[in-house]
Amino acid sequence: MNSSFANIKAIVKRELVSYFASPVAYVFLVIFLLLTGFFTFTVGNFFERGEANLSAFFAWHPWLYLVLVPAVGMRVWSEERRAGTMELLLTMPVNPWEAILAKFLASWIFLGIALALTFPIAVTANVLGDPDNGQILAGYFGSLFLSGAYLAITCMTSAMTRNQVISFILSVVLCLFLILAGFNPVTDMLTRWANPAVVEIVAAFSVVTHFDGFQKGVIDTRDLFFFLSVIGFALFATSVIIRNHRAG
């Protein structure tokens, strides 16, 4: 178990170092921060709302992450396959699940850093009004899990192909499905020709439904369980894909 931890640590460190060794990481951070700012203040009318909360900020996250998380995660495995380093990594005395988990964690930490850098928005709300900081914290927490779920899906699609573009498109489509299943216009349309129980089941698969609670400041174990099971399932699927790829 000790060696598992050491292996995971080594791979996480390597991934993070290589993220920050390339300009892509900084470009991503800047774009992410610009877009969150733009959506919160300009499109979300943060000031005009006159509310001391960050709902104008968090409401955009499922959509922002839809493009940005696949952009971060698309290279995770496809690049290893393309460069042939997967062979190197998997012939080291490392369990495949250690490598899969470590690579996921590294990218998640990177997304966490990007999210943490949005702290001026929380500060702004605190300067201008008197928001419920517990609610804000819950929102950040939910946003982190939301990005984790998208990321795990992207890891899975990334393991399927050596082409990063295909990996990107596949993960955007899958994540879009997870949004749309609970997106109001879609659920409204569904209610017209399906019975409410079915609509509810479909909506239960949506990240939007489960992210809502966090935004309101409620950390529900069911929502947490949902995100963790999406992550767990996608990473398990990643391991199956990698094993099948090697089995030929």
Add this chain to the structure above:
Amino acid sequence: MIRIANLTKSFGLKTAVNDLSFEVQRGEVLGFLGPNGAGKSTTMRMITGFLPPTAGSITVGGHDVVESPLEAKRLIGYLPENAASYPDMSVHGFLAFAAELRGLAGAAKKKAVARVVDLCFLESVLYQQIDTLSKGYKHRTCLAQALIHDPEVLIMDEPTDGLDPNQKHEVRNLIREMGRTKAVIFSTHILEEVDAACSRAIIIDRGRIVANGTPEELKAMSELAGAVTLGVEGTAPQPVAERLAALPAVARVEPLANGMLRSYPKDKLASAELARSIMELAARETWKVAALRTEEGHLDEVFRRITLPDTIKQQRT
């Protein structure tokens, strides 16, 4: 150290490796030869645990590669084909990463990195990013990674591919050096490397072993092996050839383009006798002998003969 029994690998309908069995002991350098697509890389990928075999078993140092992969992998140092490495890392970072995955930390890690940097002459590029390096340096970086934990088993897929002659020479010396204490398998399609570095060679073709022996034994399979080439001055080649052909040990005489005559022995094992009888004949006839040598046989001739498609078909039917 390495024992391979009835190893088979199929990709869909295509059988890449077909019922391969061989062993490599400590202190042995096994050259793995074969035309492109013969199954060399696939075999090595199975030994290193990257690809699972379809059938058969592989044990490395007593550990079954499929049953207890981690124990087996710990013993192995592997240089993959094309010497893949992380292009966005520095040489030092990459080697430190490899050392960490090999369970080395702190002072032991530093020592291991310093040792391979020295061994593979990487001092001058230690803090350069790998994708800015020349091919030779990239290759040596990956080789250094394979040696970082001083493995008991070393597996190298075309270790000299893309290197300049000096670097090739260095890598061959290194392989020979490693072969004294480790079990080494390396693949190549450069036949002179077999002579330069191997203690034994296996030729595989279409996933099967078609020859297995020391370089000398393989060369002896050559038609040329044991033939005696004679150069005579001042006498026309034709009568000399007739006299040679009349010798009891000579099977046939072939005139060469440069005027020399090559006599093939009836019995390959008696090539010394052939040389002696030709020398005696030359003395009796008072020929002015300019050159007389016994041929060793060429590996590439053996290689071509046993891996040519038509020959194989004939052998199989």
